[in-house]
Amino acid sequence: MNECILVVDDDAEIVRAISILLEKEGYRVLKAYNGLQALELALEPSLRLILMDVMMPKLDGLSAVLKIREQRNLPILILSAKSEDTDKILGLSMGADDYISKPFHPQELVARVRSHLRRYTQLGDVNGPSQKTELVTGRLCYLPDQKTLLADGVPVRLTATELKIVDLLMRNLGRVFPAEEIYRRVWNEEPYSAENTVMVHIRRIREKIELNPKQPEYLKVVWGIGYKIEKH
Amino acid sequence: MDTKSRSIKPAIAFFSFVLGITLLFFSGAVAFCAVRELGWTELTDAFQSDYQDTSRFRSVITGWFTRMGTGEFTEVEGLTDRNLLYRIEREGQPVQTNCPELTSDNLPDGYNFLLSFDGHTITVQKDGRNVNIYGDGIYRDNSLWALPGYQNVPISDSYSDVTLLLAAAKEPCVYATPADIVQYSMAYDSGLYDVAASQQRVRSILFWMLAIPLTLGVSLLLWSILWHKHKLRADQAIAWFTGRIWLEVKLLLLIPFSLVCLLAIYLTSHAFLYNQFHHSLLPYWSIPIAMWWAYLYLNDLRYNFGNIRLHSLCAALARLYQGKELRWPAGQRIVRRSVLQFVATLPFILCCMILFLLLLPSALYNGFLLFILFILAIAGLALIAAQLWLLRQNRRTAADMDAMLVRIQAAGTGNISSAPPLEDPDLQAAAEGLDQMEARLKSALEDQMKSERLKLELITNVSHDLKTPLTSIISYAELLRQEENLPDHVRDYIQVLYQKAQRLQSMVLDVFDVSKAATGNLIVTVRPLDFSKLLRQTLADLEEDIQASSLTLRPTLPDGPVWILADGDRLYRVFQNLIGNALKYSLEGSRVYLTLTVDQGKAVATVQNTSRDELPPGVDFTERFVRGDQSRTDGGSGLGLSIARTFTESCGGSFAIRTQADLFTASVTVSLTDARPEPEVAP
Numbered sequence: 007m008n009e010c011i012l013v014v015d016d017d018a019e020i021v022r023a024i025s026i027l028l029e030k031e032g033y034r035v036l037k038a039y040n041g042l043q044a045l046e047l048a049l050e051p052s053l054r055l056i057l058m059d060v061m062m063p064k065l066d067g068l069s070a071v072l073k074i075r076e077q078r079n080l081p082i083l084i085l086s087a088k089s090e091d092t093d094k095i096l097g098l099s100m101g102a103d104d105y106i107s108k109p110f111h112p113q114e115l116v117a118r119v120r121s122h123l124r125r126y127t128q129l130g131d132v133n134g135p136s137q138k139t140e141l142v143t144g145r146l147c148y149l150p151d152q153k154t155l156l157a158d159g160v161p162v163r164l165t166a167t168e169l170k171i172v173d174l175l176m177r178n179l180g181r182v183f184p185a186e187e188i189y190r191r192v193w194n195e196e197p198y199s200a201e202n203t204v205m206v207h208i209r210r211i212r213e214k215i216e217l218n219p220k221q222p223e224y225l226k227v228v229w230g231i232g233y234k235i236e237k238h
Numbered sequence: 239m240d241t242k243s244r245s246i247k248p249a250i251a252f253f254s255f256v257l258g259i260t261l262l263f264f265s266g267a268v269a270f271c272a273v274r275e276l277g278w279t280e281l282t283d284a285f286q287s288d289y290q291d292t293s294r295f296r297s298v299i300t301g302w303f304t305r306m307g308t309g310e311f312t313e314v315e316g317l318t319d320r321n322l323l324y325r326i327e328r329e330g331q332p333v334q335t336n337c338p339e340l341t342s343d344n345l346p347d348g349y350n351f352l353l354s355f356d357g358h359t360i361t362v363q364k365d366g367r368n369v370n371i372y373g374d375g376i377y378r379d380n381s382l383w384a385l386p387g388y389q390n391v392p393i394s395d396s397y398s399d400v401t402l403l404l405a406a407a408k409e410p411c412v413y414a415t416p417a418d419i420v421q422y423s424m425a426y427d428s429g430l431y432d433v434a435a436s437q438q439r440v441r442s443i444l445f446w447m448l449a450i451p452l453t454l455g456v457s458l459l460l461w462s463i464l465w466h467k468h469k470l471r472a473d474q475a476i477a478w479f480t481g482r483i484w485l486e487v488k489l490l491l492l493i494p495f496s497l498v499c500l501l502a503i504y505l506t507s508h509a510f511l512y513n514q515f516h517h518s519l520l521p522y523w524s525i526p527i528a529m530w531w532a533y534l535y536l537n538d539l540r541y542n543f544g545n546i547r548l549h550s551l552c553a554a555l556a557r558l559y560q561g562k563e564l565r566w567p568a569g570q571r572i573v574r575r576s577v578l579q580f581v582a583t584l585p586f587i588l589c590c591m592i593l594f595l596l597l598l599p600s601a602l603y604n605g606f607l608l609f610i611l612f613i614l615a616i617a618g619l620a621l622i623a624a625q626l627w628l629l630r631q632n633r634r635t636a637a638d639m640d641a642m643l644v645r646i647q648a649a650g651t652g653n654i655s656s657a658p659p660l661e662d663p664d665l666q667a668a669a670e671g672l673d674q675m676e677a678r679l680k681s682a683l684e685d686q687m688k689s690e691r692l693k694l695e696l697i698t699n700v701s702h703d704l705k706t707p708l709t710s711i712i713s714y715a716e717l718l719r720q721e722e723n724l725p726d727h728v729r730d731y732i733q734v735l736y737q738k739a740q741r742l743q744s745m746v747l748d749v750f751d752v753s754k755a756a757t758g759n760l761i762v763t764v765r766p767l768d769f770s771k772l773l774r775q776t777l778a779d780l781e782e783d784i785q786a787s788s789l790t791l792r793p794t795l796p797d798g799p800v801w802i803l804a805d806g807d808r809l810y811r812v813f814q815n816l817i818g819n820a821l822k823y824s825l826e827g828s829r830v831y832l833t834l835t836v837d838q839g840k841a842v843a844t845v846q847n848t849s850r851d852e853l854p855p856g857v858d859f860t861e862r863f864v865r866g867d868q869s870r871t872d873g874g875s876g877l878g879l880s881i882a883r884t885f886t887e888s889c890g891g892s893f894a895i896r897t898q899a900d901l902f903t904a905s906v907t908v909s910l911t912d913a914r915p916e917p918e919v920a921p
Contacts, residue, residue: 017709019710019714020709023710023713023714087702087705087706087709089750108708109709110709110712111712112712112716185774201774202777205775205779205781206778209782227779228767228806229767229772229806229807230767231767231771231915
């Protein structure tokens with residue numbers, strides 16, 4: 007398939023490392039070392055995704071994202087050493103699709119790139135025709151009729167109990183369920199040591215659906231209350 | 239029951255003490271008076287069982303012998319009583335007797351004493367036996383009988399023609415009524431009954447007024463000594479009571495006290511020195527009164543000496559004034575004090591003026607007195623003038639001082655006011671100093687804020703600068719990990735590289751968190767949550783790590799919810815760190831205790847574990863980069879507890895570490911709340 011990805015960072019070593027990682031996955035990589043170069047290369051028609059650093063000489067990443075957005079509707083992922091919530095919000099509101107803070111885990115970066123590419127190239131956007139029974143949140147799509155969970159369009163292999171938990175949480179996106187309630191509704195029993203049992207399953211589900219299970223984006227704990235699948 | 243006896247016992251002990259001492263004094267006084275009034279002979283007489291053994295009896299018999307022997311006694315007079323029988327035979331004169339059957343061999347019944355004189359010797363028989371009345375035959379001061387017949391006091395020749403018999407009754411009784419005595423005014427009473435009767439009287443007086451009070455007094459005193467502790471309590475109670483009395487009252491009472499004392503001293507000294515007694519008993523009461531009054535004073539001194547000043551009227555007035563004084567500003571206070579001072583000198587000045595007016599008429603004729611009065615008047619006027627002048631000066635300074643205080647207060651609250659310059663040059667200088675201080679403080683504050691901002695920027699920049707190379711390290715380490723066909727030892731090196739890079743990353747994140755929290759840039763979203771559930775979730779979350787360690791976790795959490803207001807993510811980090819620490823630093827195979835208790839509106843969660851290494855004493859573990867092991871070879875960043883503390887405090891809780899021997903206890907205390915989370919409804 008040889009999809010083309012643009013990697014922009016003023017640190018040449020980082021660009022090289024990312025390139026090697028991505029090329030190993032079979033992608034074609036274009037390299038830029040500042041915002042202006044990125045603007046030029048962004049016009050390349052075969053380009054499918056951009057990884058953009060923020061703090062760069064000549065033209066900073068956020069301005070470059072703004073400019074690129076004027077012409078192209080491809081996924082742009084921001085890579086930044088700034089990990090503040092405010093920085094993330096700013097980046098995403100400038101038109102970026104995802105925000106990865108440095109230092110990132112290489113495997114997570116690759117997973118995110120793959121996820122965004124699949125959604126961009128295969129699944130299309132939310133405005134396109136879609137089945138009404140679908141329950142969608144970000145990368146996740148749940149088909150209640152077929153009892154199937156798709157992550158980036160790929161079916162996730164879940165056990166029966168895991169599927170019941172996902173079914174409950176996906177049907178009530180954003181709602182927080184105490185462990186006892188999950189236990190009662192999934193196991194149909196009075197809860198016993200609910201927290202531990204539920205947590206074990208939650209952890210397994212996370213490993214299957216989250217890009218970085220240690221910092222989950224979807225299946226989240228609301229400390230002191232319960233569990234939920236975040237609405238994206 | 240107990241309280242009753244507690245209050246009764248001291249009272250009893252005290253009263254027995256008072257009564258005992260008083261009775262002892264009383265009996266001492268009685269003994270003194272008895273010795274003074276009666277003399278030793280009368281006193282020893284009183285204790286003879288037989289009245290015939292008394293010296294008074296002997297002197298009565300001697301008296302009768304002398305009178306009858308010398309012929310002073312005549313039949314006409316006779317004896318009205320029959321306590322003494324006599325038979326006088328004088329040559330050439332009829333026998334005189336009141337009992338004709340009395341001979342030297344025949345004593346009537348009821349008579350056991352016989353003195354017979356045959357013209358040469360005196361023989362005394364008692365109960366039929368001869369009694370030696372002369373002792374060794376030489377008359378001395380202390381010889382019992384004063385009858386003649388001693389070697390140095392021979393019987394004079396005038397007795398030579400007389401034989402005499404005198405018999406005394408064994409138990410004398412009354413023969414004459416008072417009327418008889420009046421009727422036969424010339425008649426004689428033998429006086430023997432009187433001897434026996436006075437012996438009885440003295441004996442009963444001594445018994446009732448000396449012996450009984452003495453024994454009673456001694457036993458009461460002994461009792462009070464036995465109950466010494468209770469008596470002490472009574473003393474304390476009395477001291478407490480007397481402590482309530484104003485010092486001034488006590489001093490005033492000294493005047494009547496000293497009068498009573500003087501009276502007592504006067505009476506006793508007169509009794510002792512001149513043997514003079516007052517006819518009435520009443521003044522003698524002054525002696526015990528003075529004694530016990532003095533006791534009260536001494537008792538008061540003993541227990542209340544330290545705080546005598548506290549319970550005086552003057553001190554109370556001063557305190558009252560001090561209390562009221564605080565309502566006025568400091569300057570006003572000073573003015574009022576000087577007014578008070580002025581008022582205090584007024585009585586003196588007034589007295590001087592009255593004296594001046596009183597003495598003036600007579601001084602007109604006395605040059606020296608006039609001169610003295612003139613000087614007095616000048617001094618008085620100078621005093622008044624000086625007081626008034628000082629008052630005015632004080633008032634000015636006080637006004638300045640108040641203005642100054644107002645400015646200082648304004649500076650304290652940050653309201654910088656421009657006040658008119660002060661009159662007093664020193665205060666004005668101080669005010670200017672204050673202005674400068676305000677200005678400097680302001681600039682210092684600005685500097686500090688600037689440096690805070692710079693510090694935060696620096697941290698952000700440093701963290702950014704650290705993260706960029708770290709990204710490269712992690713990326714290339716990952717690439718190396720993916721490399722195939724590498725020798726095993728190289729793979730091992732790469733693994734180390736990879737792990738250390740991961741740790742460096744977590745440390746950089748920790749440093750960033752701590753500095754953010756320390757500069758107050760941490761965003762905290764508090765909302766109601768169940769503390770107990772949070773801990774359960776944390777345990778479930780860390781289940782794998784706990785299982786992997788050799789430790790056992792023993793949670794003790796309440797069944798019901800414990801609602802608190804906190805930021806769940808932050809609080810989770812707190813316990814993640816605490817339990818993580820416990821897992822990392824605990825003695826292998828030991829237990830870690832997680833306890834949540836609710837007490838007095840607060841929820842307290844504690845994590846307790848036994849340290850593997852010895853805990854150094856006196857180390858604040860919540861300081862940044864502090865670890866039990868100073869060599870820093872373990873895995874942590876040294877920021878775990880620091881983060882736990884800052885995060886707990888940012889949620890409004892308090893964090894504490896206690897170490898006791900190897901037991902390490904971290905506790906997180908958060909207030910309970912009445913708020914509940916809003917039910918989240920499915921969209």
